[in-house]
Amino acid sequence: MIKQTFKRAFKNSxxxxxxxxxxxxxxxxxxxxxxxxxxxxxxxxxxxxxxxxQYAAVDLLSGGATLLTTAFMTLIINARHFFYGFSLLxxxxxxxKIKPYLIFGLTDETYSIVCSVQLEEDIDKKKYYFxxxxxxxxxxxxxxxxxxxxxxxxxxxxxxxxxxxTALFIVIFVEQWLDHKQHLPAILGIVTxxxxxxxxxxxYFLIPAMALIAIxxxxxxxxxxxxxxNNSEVNGTEVNKVG
Amino acid sequence: xxxxxxxxxxxxxxxIVTAALRFAPFILFPEGRKRPKVVTxxxxxxxxxxxxxxxVYCFKSVNVTSAPFGLPELLATVFVxxxxxxxxxxxxxxFGGVILYMLLVQLVFV
Numbered sequence: 001m002i003k004q005t006f007k008r009a010f011k012n013s014x015x016x017x018x019x020x021x022x023x024x025x026x027x028x029x030x031x032x033x034x035x036x037x038x039x040x041x042x043x044x045x046x047x048x049x050x051x052x053x054q055y056a057a058v059d060l061l062s063g064g065a066t067l068l069t070t071a072f073m074t075l076i077i078n079a080r081h082f083f084y085g086f087s088l089l090x091x092x093x094x095x096x097k098i099k100p101y102l103i104f105g106l107t108d109e110t111y112s113i114v115c116s117v118q119l120e121e122d123i124d125k126k127k128y129y130f131x132x133x134x135x136x137x138x139x140x141x142x143x144x145x146x147x148x149x150x151x152x153x154x155x156x157x158x159x160x161x162x163x164x165x166t167a168l169f170i171v172i173f174v175e176q177w178l179d180h181k182q183h184l185p186a187i188l189g190i191v192t193x194x195x196x197x198x199x200x201x202x203x204y205f206l207i208p209a210m211a212l213i214a215i216x217x218x219x220x221x222x223x224x225x226x227x228x229x230n231n232s233e234v235n236g237t238e239v240n241k242v243g
Numbered sequence: 244x245x246x247x248x249x250x251x252x253x254x255x256x257x258x259i260v261t262a263a264l265r266f267a268p269f270i271l272f273p274e275g276r277k278r279p280k281v282v283t284x285x286x287x288x289x290x291x292x293x294x295x296x297x298x299v300y301c302f303k304s305v306n307v308t309s310a311p312f313g314l315p316e317l318l319a320t321v322f323v324x325x326x327x328x329x330x331x332x333x334x335x336x337x338f339g340g341v342i343l344y345m346l347l348v349q350l351v352f353v
Contacts, residue, residue, distance in 0.1 A: 085268030189295025
């Protein structure tokens with residue numbers, strides 16, 4: 001069963017492997033170009049473990065930003081991570097000693113896999129979540145380290161390979177769309193974010209977008225509660241059937 | 244020159260803030276404690292809205308006002324959607340989309 005679980009986790013993590021290696025290498029190259037040795041790339045990929053955040057960190061580091069600026073920038077860039085836990089409160093309930101690590105490793109990509117997956121009976125959920133989280137973390141550390149060590153010698157043009165992340169999110173979005181009759185939350189997510197991007201610009205749109213999405217979802221609660229509850233968590237136990 | 248101490252402090256601050264954001268919901272609503280129904284409700288609907296948000300987030304730097312007007316992104320996105328609705332195979336959709344996108348940005352829209 002553990003072999004089965006690992007195989008499933010590995011297969012589902014393959015798109016992330018491609019994306020993380022590409023994005024990680026990009027980060028490593030950028031970081032070492034500012035005079036930081038590969039040890040910094042390893043350290044940051046282990047302890048920060050956030051793609052966009054680490055890219056911003058390169059500027060903060062090389063510009064010698066104050067710690068207050070650093071904290072504020074991190075808050076803005078990674079605020080979306082605050083929302084992910086809400087949909088995993090039940091899923092990660094009573095999961096044991098690995099729980100802090102699962103939460104620590106809750107990147108966009110890990111979240112998208114964990115929250116979307118419909119698991120078969122022969123899969124051990126706890127181990128599955130753990131493997132996904134660990135594999136993703138390893139891909140990221142590997143990517144960042146390779147980039148910092150040898151990124152400039154990579155023999156093929158990898159421009160555009162980071163589309164793996166975009167494609168993965170699109171696929172999960174499509175899956176969710178096909179599995180559910182109620183499309184309002186998905187539409188609200190897209191439309192609200194686009195509007196906020198146009199109004200606030202690409203640097204500051206995420207926080208207003210998240211706040212508005214939450215408010216809208218609460219406003220539409222009556223309308224939304226019935227249909228979505230049917231194929232989702234009920235009283236803390238997951239119903240693992242495709243809707 | 245690299246200021247090691249200050250750099251290390253920056254990395255520590257970023258690590259703590261990022262982790263704090265990820266842990267916050269679990270600390271606010273710990274296991275075994277009753278939580279407001281609206282929180283549970285948000286937990287069930289948020290994934291659908293957030294996945295839409297993440298898709299848009301990926302396109303945040305695409306410039307639609309100058310060449311190639313986001314055309315590679317648009318074509319690759321349509322391709323991923325169509326092939327996924329047709330085959331329902333994540334690996335085919337993702338890697339197919341990536342290969343198409345790489346060809347587009349490296350060879351077609353240079």
